Amino acid sequence: MAIRISNIKLPIDHTEKDFIQAIEKKLRLPIKKVKAYEIIKRSIDARKDVRFVYQIEATLTTDEKKLVEKLHSQDVQIVKEKKQKELIPGDEELLYPPIVIGAGPAGLFAALELAKYGYKPLILERGRDVERRNKDILHFWRTGELNIHSNVQFGEGGAGTFSDGKLTTRIKDSRIDQVFQTFVEEGAPKEILYVHKPHIGTDNLKKIVYNLRQWLIKMGATIKFDSLVTNLIIEEGKIVAVEVNYKYQIPAQVVVMAIGHSARDTYEMLYQQGVTIQGKxxxxxxxxxxxxxxxxxxxxxxxxxxxxxxxxxxxxxxxxxxxxxxxxxxxxxxxxxxxxxxxxxxxxxxxxxxxxxxxxxxxxxxxxxxxxxxxxxxxxxxxxxxxxxxxxxxxxxxxxxxxxxxxxxxxxxxxxxxxxxxxxxxxxxxxxxxxxxxxxxxxxxxxxxxxxxxxxxxxxxxxxxxxxxxxxxxxxxxxTRTSAPVRIPRKEDFQSENVIGLYPAGEGAGYAGGIVSAAVDGIRVAELLIETYRRPRKNFEEEDLQWENISEPTE
Known part of the structure; x- marks a missing residue:
């Protein structure tokens, strides 16, 4: 059992000794009675004298429940145990691995969840891997020569990779902890788990995105860069294939559409195909x-x-x-x-x-x-x-x-x-x-x-x-890119309103507003797919995924 201790207020230049004394004061116990503690939140109070305000979780050598009852303080409470949701694969037949369009936060985290459960997703990203993408962007900033498929908006990691890497969000969802923990495991500073306004920075994000790709590949996912989805093949209201780079078709039953808010040509393609889209x-x-x-x-x-x-x-x-x-x-x-x-x-x-x-x-x-x-x-x-x-x-x-x-x-x-x-x-x-x-x-x-x-x-x-x-x-x-200019409406089962098998997700679909909320939305969609479908009956063969890269036009 653990207890949560809140409102530990200390000057910004406090020492570890000051911190320990503050814990002792809150608990009315010597620190030797504390087995372990962990900072779970740190914020700044700048209303008068600028101070740090901490919240920690601790385990004690004494009976935590009795101590909490004795103290009778709102600042010392028993921590409720978080139950991890167990996903049980569903019964519907899945002929092919799920296809995830877009390698931004929504697409990456949807693919990670699917890969963890053995669904071996195929990720199609119109832009380039983060290493080549970084070179393209630096070249653009130096010369003004733009690659319309590899830039700040398009490429591995999505637009957030070349931002401040803010992880603040207004949503309340237990999956947020999963997103943060994943970032830390792949190289983010551990402080993002507790600071009030966490950020990663573009330098760290580029490394983390690379590490996520390696993890996905180890779990059986396939990632194809320079691969623009140029059409959806829809028959009798169901998605049956996707077209890549204007020429190559891949059979599809389930497609997660995680395109990001700047994929205007994809919005136009969806509209021409009759997929329901709304302006916002x-x-x-x-x-x-x-x-x-x-x-x-x-x-x-x-x-x-x-x-x-x-x-x-x-x-x-x-x-x-x-x-x-x-x-x-x-x-x-x-x-x-x-x-x-x-x-x-x-x-x-x-x-x-x-x-x-x-x-x-x-x-x-x-x-x-x-x-x-x-x-x-x-x-x-x-x-x-x-x-x-x-x-x-x-x-x-x-x-x-x-x-x-x-x-x-x-x-x-x-x-x-x-x-x-x-x-x-x-x-x-x-x-x-x-x-x-x-x-x-x-x-x-x-x-x-x-x-x-x-x-x-x-x-x-x-x-x-x-x-x-x-x-x-x-x-x-x-x-002009504060949010998506459209929403792709979806039903309660996360499918498009009028195309079976199409699952809009993330910021580009109008269901998120930043790195964390997009990642959470990707996980939610993936969880529903796992609980709906069996693992795929067959995988894509390597020869089925060989195509010429999208052209690299420059100004």
Missing amino acids: PLAIGARIEHPQQLINEAQYGSYANAPQLGAADYTLVKSAGESEDDRACYSFCMCPGGVVVAAASEKGMVVTNGMSYYSRASRVANSALVATVSTDDFKGDDPLAGVRFLRKYEKKAYQLGGGGYKAPAQKVGDFLDGVPSNDLDDVPFRPTYRPGITPTDLHLTLPDFVSQSLEQAISVFGKKLRGYDTRNAVLTGVE
């Missing part, structure tokens, strides 16, 4: 950059440079106003000590995103600053109207940036004054976006209602976070 609201805006020291001081005051705290982050939200041009705005994907990255996946379009290494040491903070967009703003009734809406402003950003995937940028003061930025000479840091930026007027690449909403949000956020509205902060546009 989204958000667009720009990335905003500040000196990291400014954010540290705003959040931590005199503790700003304490090494124990690291680079500070923020979350900001403004509700919609009364007018149609005053939409709800919020910060998104905040990257402390990070960089703004070129994240385009289509020719002639500029897309920005944020990325941090684990150390968060760039000295520049960036975050998306976005305004909400409703389906009524798309000017189209079909479910792909949101895709066209986003493309319109990504193309404008490309043109305003002057080509070569340079991004339009503007000082916050000029943006608020409604005048173009002619230079960024007085900015106290070097804007981080590569291949480069072009000083201009971001109003020209955003809808008027978005520009006006962002102006109002900057002023509001400046009151909430001191210095946020500083005039020489930098906005870089455009940010």
Whole structure:
């Protein structure tokens, strides 16, 4: 039996001795009565003096239940045992191994669960393995030459691999522990199991994704890169095969569609095939950059440079106003000590995103600053109207940036004054976006209602976070990939509403919003498949999976 001890509050420079004394005080017992303890949560309380707040689990040499009853404290409670769900394979016949489309978090974790139970899934990823993908991305950032199949959006690990690697999520699900534990087993820092806002960093994520691939292969999974699913073969409402690279067909009975939120060509293919798709609201805006020291001081005051705290982050939200041009705005994907990255996946379009290494040491903070967009703003009734809406402003950003995937940028003061930025000479840091930026007027690449909403949000956020509205902060546009522009509806059994055997999953299907929630959704879908079907009667032969790679077009 274990007990949970909460609200252990200590100064940020506390010692191990301080920690032990705090445990003794909570339990009213000497530490020798504690067999073992483990930190399960650590957060920061910055409301007055900045402190760490810990929660631990411990086992004692004495009767835990009697101690808890004696203390009668909300801070010391018996831990309820977590029961591991046992999956029993189902009875329905499965002719072929499940096919998983996409090697992002949803696809990888669905495949991991299937592989653990002997289903030997086939993973089809349009992009490249993480090693080659990393080279393609670095080449793009240096030269402006984009590979539309291997970039920040497409490739092994999904878009999250080139991000801050945040593991925060709003969902409540027991599978979250499974996701975190898997990350730690494959190389993530153990602290992600207990810190309040865990992150892995793109440097660690690339290693973890590689390790997950090796584990999948050892368990019998097959992964094919440079393999774009270009069609679904559907007969009498059932999926019977998938087409790869416009030419090769693979028989299929069960397909997990975990494509990610940027696979617009796949959305178009699904729509043409009659798969039910719905448009959904989204958000667009720009990335905003500040000196990291400014954010540290705003959040931590005199503790700003304490090494124990690291680079500070923020979350900001403004509700919609009364007018149609005053939409709800919020910060998104905040990257402390990070960089703004070129994240385009289509020719002639500029897309920005944020990325941090684990150390968060760039000295520049960036975050998306976005305004909400409703389906009524798309000017189209079909479910792909949101895709066209986003493309319109990504193309404008490309043109305003002057080509070569340079991004339009503007000082916050000029943006608020409604005048173009002619230079960024007085900015106290070097804007981080590569291949480069072009000083201009971001109003020209955003809808008027978005520009006006962002102006109002900057002023509001400046009151909430001191210095946020500083005039020489930098906005870089455009940010358009906060979420999927569509949802692929599914029934209670996770199948598509109108195609038997098609299982939409993860962020691209509209059922997740980040690394952890996408991974959890992938596990949920895999669990249902395991409980529905027997292990496959036959496996794909190697000769059945030989095809020419998707072409590697560059700009």
